[in-house]
Amino acid sequence: MVKQGLRALANTSANFSNQAVQDAIATANIGFVTKTKTLQYLVDINSTLTDVQKTTIRASLNVQPYLNAGRYLQDLNNHTADMLLGLLGEADTDSTTHGTFLEQLGIVDGIQGSYLYLYGEEASVANRGVNDHFGSLRGILDDELLSIKQSVATITSASLATDTAFQNATQALIDFVNALGDSSTLDVSTLNSLLSVYESAANNFNTILTGAAYSAQRANLIAARTAVNSQLSLEATNLGSVRSYSVILTRYMAYKGLAENDTIRDIIAKTAQSTAWQDYYKNYNDRFAQLNAKYENTAGDSENETIINNELRLRGLPDVTDYTNLPAVADKASRDTRLIGTVSFPGRGTADVIKKSCEKLGINITGRDVYGQSQSLLKSMNDFDRETVRLELENHQRANTLS
Secondary structure, eight states, rough: OTTTTTTHHTSOOOOOOOOHHHHHHHHHOTTHHHHHHHHHHHHHSSSSSSSEEEEEEEEHHTTTTOOOOHHHHHHHHHHHHHHHHTTTOOOOOSSSSSHHHHHHHHHHHHHHHHHHHSSSSSSSGGGOOOHHHHHHHHTTTTTHHHHHHHHHHHHHHTTTTTHHHHHHHHHHHHHHHOOOOOOOOHHHHHHHHHHHHHHHHHHHHHHHHHHHTHHHHHHHHHHHHHHHHHHHHHHHHHHHHHHHHHHHHHHHHHHHHHHTTTHHHHHHHHHOOOOOHHHHHHHHHHHHOOOOOOOOOOOOOHHHHHHHHHHHTTTOOOSSOOTTTTHHHHHTTTTTTTTTSSSSTOOHHHHHHHHHHHHTOOOOOOOOOOHHHHHHHHHHHHHHHHHHHHHHHHHHHHTOOOO
């Protein structure tokens, strides 16, 4: 543990803030984006507009979603602020509280270790990594925000009439909402007229941006909106179920640990109705016996061959290489597991042992003398030694591969 600075850490408050996110948003808050963001904020906080009216306004503002950049930038700001307050977390089953930011960080950290333990790979594979919960707060959307800035800057520099008309329509709505006091009576007719002008301006602006001259910028804005909204949705979904997901992983870890107890394993195998569970617990001992540390870290067929060669060398194999050494070949045959118990070796001469072994293994001996038989028999036995090691390796890999 690093101790330098720890005392100062313990004596001060972290004072968490989404200021870094706000700064990144500010870089994209230029041109027409500024007005759409201001309008979205004012609609959000206005107390005169009803929820139904706000929904109607937002629908009109979203007639060309990618031009309504202020909406998702405001959502990003609100989302990260709520995240720091713990408001996005799943509520405790015993209360309505969502927990703190610190508690949710701890749960997500635990998920990383639990998932790796259970599945042998990073939780991000299942969209449950740290960035899948808190990435927006960490700044993983900064590139998208920079893309918005660059695209809008290019569009703004062209001084398009449709851009000006779009901003004017947006500003007219800003002025209208600003003019609403807490006790104001909403002029629905004027509002509808302003929304109609806005929609027409947005559609006209989109028509120009669809053209070849600005299609790249339009595509970038659409892609940025998709990326921001997708990230916020993923984080909200994950944090909204973070407790339940952690409990599920913890429960599976507990069951996995019970597999090492023979009696409990038998109980689980006989009571579980899932065939997957029955398979795991019934075959646990056999598969565990197939695991061998010396076969770890294999990375494909070429490395497998190297491991097999090394294992054969460690076992002193091939222990017989000269087929003309008939006694050695016959002695090796007496140790071959395919022949033990099926060929009676005691009392047989060397040539007879070789002949009987060939017959048992299906080796053709017609017209071949004892040396020809010995050559084929020795090759079969040495190949069998190699296949025995290969099978051990394959069994280890199967038992050690998640499925």
